[in-house]
Amino acid sequence: MKTYLALISAAAIGLAACGKTDKPAETAPAAEASAPAAASEAAPAAGSDASAAAPAAEGASGAASADAGNCATTVEANDAMQFNTKDIKVSKACKEFTVTLKHTGTQPKAGMGHNLVIAKAEDIEGVVADGSSAGPDADYVKAGDARIVAATKLIGGGEEAKVTFDPAKLANGSFKFVCTFPGHAALMNGTVTLAD
Structure with a gap:
Protein backbone atom coordinates (compact mmCIF):
# COMPACT_ATOMS: atom_id res chain seq x y z
CA MET A 1 0.00 0.00 0.00
CA LYS A 2 2.89 2.32 0.83
CA THR A 3 4.33 1.65 -2.61
CA TYR A 4 0.99 2.46 -4.22
CA LEU A 5 0.73 5.75 -2.31
CA ALA A 6 4.31 6.60 -3.17
CA LEU A 7 3.60 6.01 -6.87
CA ILE A 8 0.42 8.15 -6.76
CA SER A 9 2.30 10.92 -4.93
CA ALA A 10 5.14 10.76 -7.46
CA ALA A 11 2.64 10.85 -10.34
CA ALA A 12 0.81 13.84 -8.78
CA ILE A 13 4.09 15.71 -8.28
CA GLY A 14 5.14 14.83 -11.82
CA LEU A 15 1.82 16.03 -13.25
CA ALA A 16 1.98 19.20 -11.21
CA ALA A 17 5.51 19.82 -12.42
CA CYS A 18 4.44 19.16 -16.02
CA GLY A 19 1.53 21.51 -15.60
CA LYS A 20 3.84 24.22 -14.24
CA THR A 21 6.29 23.68 -17.05
CA ASP A 22 3.59 23.81 -19.73
CA LYS A 23 1.97 26.99 -18.46
CA PRO A 24 5.05 29.21 -18.70
CA ALA A 25 5.78 27.68 -22.09
CA GLU A 26 2.24 28.57 -23.22
CA THR A 27 2.32 32.08 -21.77
CA ALA A 28 5.82 32.85 -22.96
CA PRO A 29 5.05 32.24 -26.67
CA ALA A 30 1.76 34.13 -26.28
CA ALA A 31 3.63 37.05 -24.75
CA GLU A 32 6.26 36.83 -27.49
CA ALA A 33 3.49 36.64 -30.10
CA SER A 34 1.82 39.66 -28.54
CA ALA A 35 5.01 41.68 -28.59
CA PRO A 36 5.58 41.35 -32.37
CA ALA A 37 1.88 41.97 -32.97
CA ALA A 38 2.02 45.09 -30.81
CA ALA A 39 5.19 46.16 -32.59
CA SER A 40 3.63 45.60 -36.01
CA GLU A 41 0.48 47.47 -34.94
CA ALA A 42 2.60 50.31 -33.59
CA ALA A 43 4.69 50.50 -36.75
CA PRO A 44 1.74 51.15 -39.11
CA ALA A 45 0.30 53.64 -36.64
CA ALA A 46 3.59 55.50 -36.61
CA GLY A 47 3.77 55.21 -40.38
CA SER A 48 0.24 56.46 -40.82
CA ASP A 49 0.93 59.35 -38.44
CA ALA A 50 4.00 60.22 -40.46
CA SER A 51 2.09 59.92 -43.74
CA ALA A 52 -0.80 61.92 -42.29
CA ALA A 53 1.63 64.64 -41.25
CA ALA A 54 3.03 64.84 -44.76
CA PRO A 55 -0.32 65.64 -46.43
CA ALA A 56 -1.05 68.12 -43.66
CA ALA A 57 2.23 69.86 -44.43
CA GLU A 58 1.39 69.79 -48.15
CA GLY A 59 -2.04 71.18 -47.35
CA ALA A 60 -0.41 74.17 -45.68
CA SER A 61 1.46 75.05 -48.86
CA GLY A 62 -1.35 74.02 -51.26
CA ALA A 63 -4.36 75.22 -49.30
CA ALA A 64 -6.66 75.52 -52.30
CA SER A 65 -6.31 71.86 -53.26
CA ALA A 66 -6.55 70.66 -49.65
CA ASP A 67 -9.65 72.77 -48.98
CA ALA A 68 -11.22 71.75 -52.29
CA GLY A 69 -11.61 68.24 -50.84
CA ASN A 70 -13.72 69.65 -47.97
CA CYS A 71 -16.34 71.43 -50.06
CA ALA A 72 -19.11 68.96 -49.30
CA THR A 73 -20.83 67.39 -46.34
CA THR A 74 -23.55 64.85 -45.63
CA VAL A 75 -26.31 65.43 -43.10
CA GLU A 76 -28.56 62.57 -42.01
CA ALA A 77 -32.17 62.90 -40.89
CA ASN A 78 -34.26 60.15 -39.28
CA ASP A 79 -37.81 59.16 -38.32
CA ALA A 80 -37.29 60.64 -34.82
CA MET A 81 -37.11 64.18 -36.29
CA GLN A 82 -33.37 64.55 -35.76
CA PHE A 83 -30.42 65.70 -37.83
CA ASN A 84 -27.17 63.90 -36.99
CA THR A 85 -25.35 67.22 -36.59
CA LYS A 86 -25.99 70.66 -35.17
CA ASP A 87 -23.26 72.47 -37.13
CA ILE A 88 -22.28 72.61 -40.80
CA LYS A 89 -18.84 74.13 -41.38
CA VAL A 90 -18.24 75.68 -44.80
CA SER A 91 -14.73 76.62 -45.91
CA LYS A 92 -14.23 80.14 -47.29
CA ALA A 93 -11.82 78.60 -49.82
CA CYS A 94 -14.63 76.67 -51.53
CA LYS A 95 -16.10 78.12 -54.72
CA GLU A 96 -19.12 75.86 -54.26
CA PHE A 97 -20.31 73.83 -51.29
CA THR A 98 -22.59 70.79 -51.54
CA VAL A 99 -24.82 69.43 -48.80
CA THR A 100 -26.21 65.93 -49.24
CA LEU A 101 -29.27 65.19 -47.12
CA LYS A 102 -29.89 61.49 -46.42
CA HIS A 103 -33.12 60.29 -44.81
CA THR A 104 -32.03 57.22 -42.82
CA GLY A 105 -35.55 56.40 -41.66
CA THR A 106 -38.27 54.36 -43.34
CA GLN A 107 -41.30 56.67 -43.20
CA PRO A 108 -42.61 58.17 -46.47
CA LYS A 109 -42.20 61.88 -47.11
CA ALA A 110 -45.94 62.52 -46.70
CA GLY A 111 -45.72 61.49 -43.03
CA MET A 112 -42.10 62.10 -42.04
CA GLY A 113 -40.49 64.01 -44.87
CA HIS A 114 -37.39 66.12 -44.38
CA ASN A 115 -35.62 68.87 -46.24
CA LEU A 116 -32.68 71.07 -45.35
CA VAL A 117 -33.05 74.83 -45.77
CA ILE A 118 -30.29 77.39 -45.05
CA ALA A 119 -31.12 81.01 -44.24
CA LYS A 120 -30.04 83.84 -41.94
CA ALA A 121 -30.79 83.07 -38.30
CA GLU A 122 -33.15 86.05 -38.01
CA ASP A 123 -35.09 84.89 -41.09
CA ILE A 124 -35.60 81.25 -40.07
CA GLU A 125 -38.95 81.74 -38.35
CA GLY A 126 -40.43 83.48 -41.41
CA VAL A 127 -38.90 80.95 -43.82
CA VAL A 128 -40.45 78.09 -41.81
CA ALA A 129 -43.88 79.78 -41.65
CA ASP A 130 -43.89 80.59 -45.37
CA GLY A 131 -42.63 77.11 -46.21
CA SER A 132 -45.45 75.55 -44.23
CA SER A 133 -47.95 77.64 -46.18
CA ALA A 134 -46.33 76.62 -49.48
CA GLY A 135 -47.22 72.98 -48.78
CA PRO A 136 -45.76 69.59 -49.68
CA ASP A 137 -45.98 70.05 -53.46
CA ALA A 138 -43.52 72.95 -53.06
CA ASP A 139 -41.31 70.89 -50.68
CA TYR A 140 -42.40 73.26 -47.87
CA VAL A 141 -40.30 76.04 -49.41
CA LYS A 142 -41.83 79.32 -50.61
CA VAL A 149 -29.43 80.57 -49.31
CA ALA A 150 -30.04 76.93 -50.27
CA ALA A 151 -32.74 74.27 -49.95
CA THR A 152 -33.02 70.59 -50.78
CA LYS A 153 -36.19 68.99 -52.01
CA LEU A 154 -38.40 67.12 -49.55
CA ILE A 155 -37.40 63.46 -49.18
CA GLY A 156 -38.76 60.36 -47.46
CA GLY A 157 -37.12 57.34 -45.85
CA GLY A 158 -34.23 55.86 -47.80
CA GLU A 159 -33.97 58.86 -50.14
CA GLU A 160 -31.34 61.55 -50.52
CA ALA A 161 -31.13 65.02 -52.05
CA LYS A 162 -28.28 67.45 -52.75
CA VAL A 163 -28.00 71.20 -52.90
CA THR A 164 -24.99 73.25 -53.97
CA PHE A 165 -24.46 76.92 -53.13
CA ASP A 166 -21.85 79.67 -53.13
CA PRO A 167 -20.22 80.03 -49.68
CA ALA A 168 -19.87 83.78 -50.30
CA LYS A 169 -23.61 83.98 -49.52
CA LEU A 170 -22.68 83.22 -45.88
CA ALA A 171 -20.30 86.17 -45.56
CA ASN A 172 -22.60 88.55 -43.68
CA GLY A 173 -24.53 87.42 -40.63
CA SER A 174 -25.34 84.26 -38.71
CA PHE A 175 -26.89 81.36 -40.61
CA LYS A 176 -28.90 78.33 -39.63
CA PHE A 177 -30.20 75.20 -41.30
CA VAL A 178 -33.63 73.77 -40.58
CA CYS A 179 -36.21 71.25 -41.79
CA THR A 180 -39.32 73.20 -42.84
CA PHE A 181 -41.71 70.21 -42.75
CA PRO A 182 -44.51 71.41 -40.42
CA GLY A 183 -43.60 70.86 -36.77
CA HIS A 184 -40.00 69.76 -37.42
CA ALA A 185 -38.07 73.03 -37.13
CA ALA A 186 -38.09 73.10 -33.31
CA LEU A 187 -36.02 69.89 -33.19
CA MET A 188 -34.36 69.84 -36.60
CA ASN A 189 -32.08 72.85 -36.77
CA GLY A 190 -28.45 73.86 -36.47
CA THR A 191 -25.89 76.50 -37.37
CA VAL A 192 -24.00 77.03 -40.59
CA THR A 193 -20.52 78.43 -39.97
CA LEU A 194 -18.20 79.98 -42.53
CA ALA A 195 -14.71 78.86 -41.55
CA ASP A 196 -11.18 79.65 -42.76
Whole structure:
Protein backbone atom coordinates (compact mmCIF):
# COMPACT_ATOMS: atom_id res chain seq x y z
CA MET A 1 0.00 0.00 0.00
CA LYS A 2 2.89 2.32 0.83
CA THR A 3 4.33 1.65 -2.61
CA TYR A 4 0.99 2.46 -4.22
CA LEU A 5 0.73 5.75 -2.31
CA ALA A 6 4.31 6.60 -3.17
CA LEU A 7 3.60 6.01 -6.87
CA ILE A 8 0.42 8.15 -6.76
CA SER A 9 2.30 10.92 -4.93
CA ALA A 10 5.14 10.76 -7.46
CA ALA A 11 2.64 10.85 -10.34
CA ALA A 12 0.81 13.84 -8.78
CA ILE A 13 4.09 15.71 -8.28
CA GLY A 14 5.14 14.83 -11.82
CA LEU A 15 1.82 16.03 -13.25
CA ALA A 16 1.98 19.20 -11.21
CA ALA A 17 5.51 19.82 -12.42
CA CYS A 18 4.44 19.16 -16.02
CA GLY A 19 1.53 21.51 -15.60
CA LYS A 20 3.84 24.22 -14.24
CA THR A 21 6.29 23.68 -17.05
CA ASP A 22 3.59 23.81 -19.73
CA LYS A 23 1.97 26.99 -18.46
CA PRO A 24 5.05 29.21 -18.70
CA ALA A 25 5.78 27.68 -22.09
CA GLU A 26 2.24 28.57 -23.22
CA THR A 27 2.32 32.08 -21.77
CA ALA A 28 5.82 32.85 -22.96
CA PRO A 29 5.05 32.24 -26.67
CA ALA A 30 1.76 34.13 -26.28
CA ALA A 31 3.63 37.05 -24.75
CA GLU A 32 6.26 36.83 -27.49
CA ALA A 33 3.49 36.64 -30.10
CA SER A 34 1.82 39.66 -28.54
CA ALA A 35 5.01 41.68 -28.59
CA PRO A 36 5.58 41.35 -32.37
CA ALA A 37 1.88 41.97 -32.97
CA ALA A 38 2.02 45.09 -30.81
CA ALA A 39 5.19 46.16 -32.59
CA SER A 40 3.63 45.60 -36.01
CA GLU A 41 0.48 47.47 -34.94
CA ALA A 42 2.60 50.31 -33.59
CA ALA A 43 4.69 50.50 -36.75
CA PRO A 44 1.74 51.15 -39.11
CA ALA A 45 0.30 53.64 -36.64
CA ALA A 46 3.59 55.50 -36.61
CA GLY A 47 3.77 55.21 -40.38
CA SER A 48 0.24 56.46 -40.82
CA ASP A 49 0.93 59.35 -38.44
CA ALA A 50 4.00 60.22 -40.46
CA SER A 51 2.09 59.92 -43.74
CA ALA A 52 -0.80 61.92 -42.29
CA ALA A 53 1.63 64.64 -41.25
CA ALA A 54 3.03 64.84 -44.76
CA PRO A 55 -0.32 65.64 -46.43
CA ALA A 56 -1.05 68.12 -43.66
CA ALA A 57 2.23 69.86 -44.43
CA GLU A 58 1.39 69.79 -48.15
CA GLY A 59 -2.04 71.18 -47.35
CA ALA A 60 -0.41 74.17 -45.68
CA SER A 61 1.46 75.05 -48.86
CA GLY A 62 -1.35 74.02 -51.26
CA ALA A 63 -4.36 75.22 -49.30
CA ALA A 64 -6.66 75.52 -52.30
CA SER A 65 -6.31 71.86 -53.26
CA ALA A 66 -6.55 70.66 -49.65
CA ASP A 67 -9.65 72.77 -48.98
CA ALA A 68 -11.22 71.75 -52.29
CA GLY A 69 -11.61 68.24 -50.84
CA ASN A 70 -13.72 69.65 -47.97
CA CYS A 71 -16.34 71.43 -50.06
CA ALA A 72 -19.11 68.96 -49.30
CA THR A 73 -20.83 67.39 -46.34
CA THR A 74 -23.55 64.85 -45.63
CA VAL A 75 -26.31 65.43 -43.10
CA GLU A 76 -28.56 62.57 -42.01
CA ALA A 77 -32.17 62.90 -40.89
CA ASN A 78 -34.26 60.15 -39.28
CA ASP A 79 -37.81 59.16 -38.32
CA ALA A 80 -37.29 60.64 -34.82
CA MET A 81 -37.11 64.18 -36.29
CA GLN A 82 -33.37 64.55 -35.76
CA PHE A 83 -30.42 65.70 -37.83
CA ASN A 84 -27.17 63.90 -36.99
CA THR A 85 -25.35 67.22 -36.59
CA LYS A 86 -25.99 70.66 -35.17
CA ASP A 87 -23.26 72.47 -37.13
CA ILE A 88 -22.28 72.61 -40.80
CA LYS A 89 -18.84 74.13 -41.38
CA VAL A 90 -18.24 75.68 -44.80
CA SER A 91 -14.73 76.62 -45.91
CA LYS A 92 -14.23 80.14 -47.29
CA ALA A 93 -11.82 78.60 -49.82
CA CYS A 94 -14.63 76.67 -51.53
CA LYS A 95 -16.10 78.12 -54.72
CA GLU A 96 -19.12 75.86 -54.26
CA PHE A 97 -20.31 73.83 -51.29
CA THR A 98 -22.59 70.79 -51.54
CA VAL A 99 -24.82 69.43 -48.80
CA THR A 100 -26.21 65.93 -49.24
CA LEU A 101 -29.27 65.19 -47.12
CA LYS A 102 -29.89 61.49 -46.42
CA HIS A 103 -33.12 60.29 -44.81
CA THR A 104 -32.03 57.22 -42.82
CA GLY A 105 -35.55 56.40 -41.66
CA THR A 106 -38.27 54.36 -43.34
CA GLN A 107 -41.30 56.67 -43.20
CA PRO A 108 -42.61 58.17 -46.47
CA LYS A 109 -42.20 61.88 -47.11
CA ALA A 110 -45.94 62.52 -46.70
CA GLY A 111 -45.72 61.49 -43.03
CA MET A 112 -42.10 62.10 -42.04
CA GLY A 113 -40.49 64.01 -44.87
CA HIS A 114 -37.39 66.12 -44.38
CA ASN A 115 -35.62 68.87 -46.24
CA LEU A 116 -32.68 71.07 -45.35
CA VAL A 117 -33.05 74.83 -45.77
CA ILE A 118 -30.29 77.39 -45.05
CA ALA A 119 -31.12 81.01 -44.24
CA LYS A 120 -30.04 83.84 -41.94
CA ALA A 121 -30.79 83.07 -38.30
CA GLU A 122 -33.15 86.05 -38.01
CA ASP A 123 -35.09 84.89 -41.09
CA ILE A 124 -35.60 81.25 -40.07
CA GLU A 125 -38.95 81.74 -38.35
CA GLY A 126 -40.43 83.48 -41.41
CA VAL A 127 -38.90 80.95 -43.82
CA VAL A 128 -40.45 78.09 -41.81
CA ALA A 129 -43.88 79.78 -41.65
CA ASP A 130 -43.89 80.59 -45.37
CA GLY A 131 -42.63 77.11 -46.21
CA SER A 132 -45.45 75.55 -44.23
CA SER A 133 -47.95 77.64 -46.18
CA ALA A 134 -46.33 76.62 -49.48
CA GLY A 135 -47.22 72.98 -48.78
CA PRO A 136 -45.76 69.59 -49.68
CA ASP A 137 -45.98 70.05 -53.46
CA ALA A 138 -43.52 72.95 -53.06
CA ASP A 139 -41.31 70.89 -50.68
CA TYR A 140 -42.40 73.26 -47.87
CA VAL A 141 -40.30 76.04 -49.41
CA LYS A 142 -41.83 79.32 -50.61
CA ALA A 143 -41.05 79.77 -54.31
CA GLY A 144 -38.54 82.54 -55.02
CA ASP A 145 -37.85 83.23 -51.32
CA ALA A 146 -34.79 85.53 -51.43
CA ARG A 147 -34.07 84.83 -47.74
CA ILE A 148 -33.10 81.25 -48.56
CA VAL A 149 -29.43 80.57 -49.31
CA ALA A 150 -30.04 76.93 -50.27
CA ALA A 151 -32.74 74.27 -49.95
CA THR A 152 -33.02 70.59 -50.78
CA LYS A 153 -36.19 68.99 -52.01
CA LEU A 154 -38.40 67.12 -49.55
CA ILE A 155 -37.40 63.46 -49.18
CA GLY A 156 -38.76 60.36 -47.46
CA GLY A 157 -37.12 57.34 -45.85
CA GLY A 158 -34.23 55.86 -47.80
CA GLU A 159 -33.97 58.86 -50.14
CA GLU A 160 -31.34 61.55 -50.52
CA ALA A 161 -31.13 65.02 -52.05
CA LYS A 162 -28.28 67.45 -52.75
CA VAL A 163 -28.00 71.20 -52.90
CA THR A 164 -24.99 73.25 -53.97
CA PHE A 165 -24.46 76.92 -53.13
CA ASP A 166 -21.85 79.67 -53.13
CA PRO A 167 -20.22 80.03 -49.68
CA ALA A 168 -19.87 83.78 -50.30
CA LYS A 169 -23.61 83.98 -49.52
CA LEU A 170 -22.68 83.22 -45.88
CA ALA A 171 -20.30 86.17 -45.56
CA ASN A 172 -22.60 88.55 -43.68
CA GLY A 173 -24.53 87.42 -40.63
CA SER A 174 -25.34 84.26 -38.71
CA PHE A 175 -26.89 81.36 -40.61
CA LYS A 176 -28.90 78.33 -39.63
CA PHE A 177 -30.20 75.20 -41.30
CA VAL A 178 -33.63 73.77 -40.58
CA CYS A 179 -36.21 71.25 -41.79
CA THR A 180 -39.32 73.20 -42.84
CA PHE A 181 -41.71 70.21 -42.75
CA PRO A 182 -44.51 71.41 -40.42
CA GLY A 183 -43.60 70.86 -36.77
CA HIS A 184 -40.00 69.76 -37.42
CA ALA A 185 -38.07 73.03 -37.13
CA ALA A 186 -38.09 73.10 -33.31
CA LEU A 187 -36.02 69.89 -33.19
CA MET A 188 -34.36 69.84 -36.60
CA ASN A 189 -32.08 72.85 -36.77
CA GLY A 190 -28.45 73.86 -36.47
CA THR A 191 -25.89 76.50 -37.37
CA VAL A 192 -24.00 77.03 -40.59
CA THR A 193 -20.52 78.43 -39.97
CA LEU A 194 -18.20 79.98 -42.53
CA ALA A 195 -14.71 78.86 -41.55
CA ASP A 196 -11.18 79.65 -42.76
